[in-house]
Amino acid sequence: MALADIFDKYPDRRYIMYGGKGGLGKTTFSAATAYYLAKKGKRVLVFSVDPQASLSDIFERDIFGQGNIEIVPNLFACEVDADRRVQDYQEEIRQKIISMYGMKKIPEEIESYIKASSAEPAMEESAIFDAVVDIVVKGDFDYYIYDLVPLGHALYYLSMASIYDAWLDKITGLREQMREYDQAIATMQRDEETEEDQIYNELLYIKERIGESSKIMTDTKKTAFFFVLTPEEMTIVDTEKAAGLFANYNVPLAGYVVNRVINRDLLNENIPEYLRNRIEMQANALEMIDDKFGDTVHSRVPEFDSEIKGLNVIKELAEVMFEEKLS
Amino acid sequence: MEEKKQKKKRGGIIGFFKDFTYGMATHGMARHALKTRSSMEHLFILITMGDMLGIPILPPYYSLRLLPHVVPQITTWKRRMLREKDFVDSMY
Secondary structure, rough: OOOOHHHHHHHOEEEEEEEOOOOOOOOHHHHHHHHHHHHHHEEEEEEEEOOOHHHOOOOOOOEEOOOOEEEEEEEEEEEEOOOHHHHHHHHHHHHHHHHHHHHOOHHHHHHHHHHHHOOHHEEEEEEEHHHHHHHHHOOOOEEEEEEOOOHHHHHHHHOOOOOOOHHHHHHHHHHHHHHHHHHHHHHHOOOOOOOOOHHHHHHHHHHHHHHHHHHHOOOOOOEEEEEEEEOOOHHHHHEEEHHHHHHHHOOOOEEEEEEEEEHHHHOOOOEEEEEEEEHHHHHHHHHHHHHHHHEEEEEEEOOOOOOOOHHHHHHHHHHHOOOOOOO | OHHHHHHHHHHHHHHHHHHHHHHHHHHHHHHHHHHHHHHHHHHHHHHHHHHHOOOOOOOOOHHHHHHHHHHHHHHHHHHHHHHHOOOOHHHO
16 A cells, blocks of 8 residues: 555554664655645644754754744654753752752752762653653644654663553552551541642652653554665564564554665666666565565655755655655 | 581680680671671662562652652651661660
8 A cells, every 4th residue: 555545544643653773764754754744734743852863954954952843834843852851850850849848959969869860771761752742742733753763762661661650550559558548647636638649649640641652652543653674684674573572562553664775777777787786686675575564565765866855855755755746 | 527626625715715805896896797788788689679679660750750759758768778677676
């Protein structure tokens, strides 16, 4: 089925993701899909949490950490500055402590705990996924195209999320028991009301956020996850493995898009041996792709003779990707 | 076995005094050091493998949200975690 038909057939799939190894064209396809949908009159946000700022490169505009920037009518792009988000968040916690207890300064051991937390690797992942929840929850776009960083990241977070969820249940349960004690004590002391347990409320909030963030990737109705691959045996094997892993976490796979296919007609021309060999290699790999993925391969995108950069080239790419002339 | 006992006995009077002073002066200290050491060991395991006891190690991003609410209790919590409680303690 052609890629455009997939989008027509499943209009509810509003969270679009391209996954795959680094450098295969995730960002390019994200940009092209965003461009295509925007031209179709949808409001689209394409966003990235990658500190290496590739959307800025492809749209040839510095958008890093600047919120939603309109690139062409209906097409918005956003690059989240994860570092700054962590810092802002830490500052927010500091301010909260200061205002809650009327302190002049954060006690030293508390301060060092806050500082140390940013060194934890999970900190950045969580901050990123929390930022994504913020972006998506607002819901003011028809489509959200999530330019993912290479595979490991998302899988790591999804596995984390399921573990966190399990113990959040445990501590929330504990907190509920504590609450019962509080109430019992209050009754014995003839107090009318017990104070609201703020920690309990925070726990509920955290649970909701973690659930929300993994839902963005695992919602079978709203999410479409495409794998990007190139006609090379190693990439195919890796992609197959990754697809298996993602399936384990219930990420709904919407299909595959093949990138960098060299035009076979070139064989009829006088071309160097090197290119001839590459085309033959690709032919074998493409056969393998058909074998393995069959009709879940939705588009074959040719190798371009220039770097995909700037709106003109993105448009050109979107046209071949979706097999449709765009205005 | 027999030989070992013989050796120990050969310590005689001097050996007895050695053991006696060890018992008077150092034994308590050594015991205390061992206890401290083992409680540090336990604390270490608690920090690294808390989940085993059902002690949640929340992702730091989210545990920071809880931090403001526990600020007043941190000092007492630490003191309590580091204090040992067993029946021997209550004898002193």
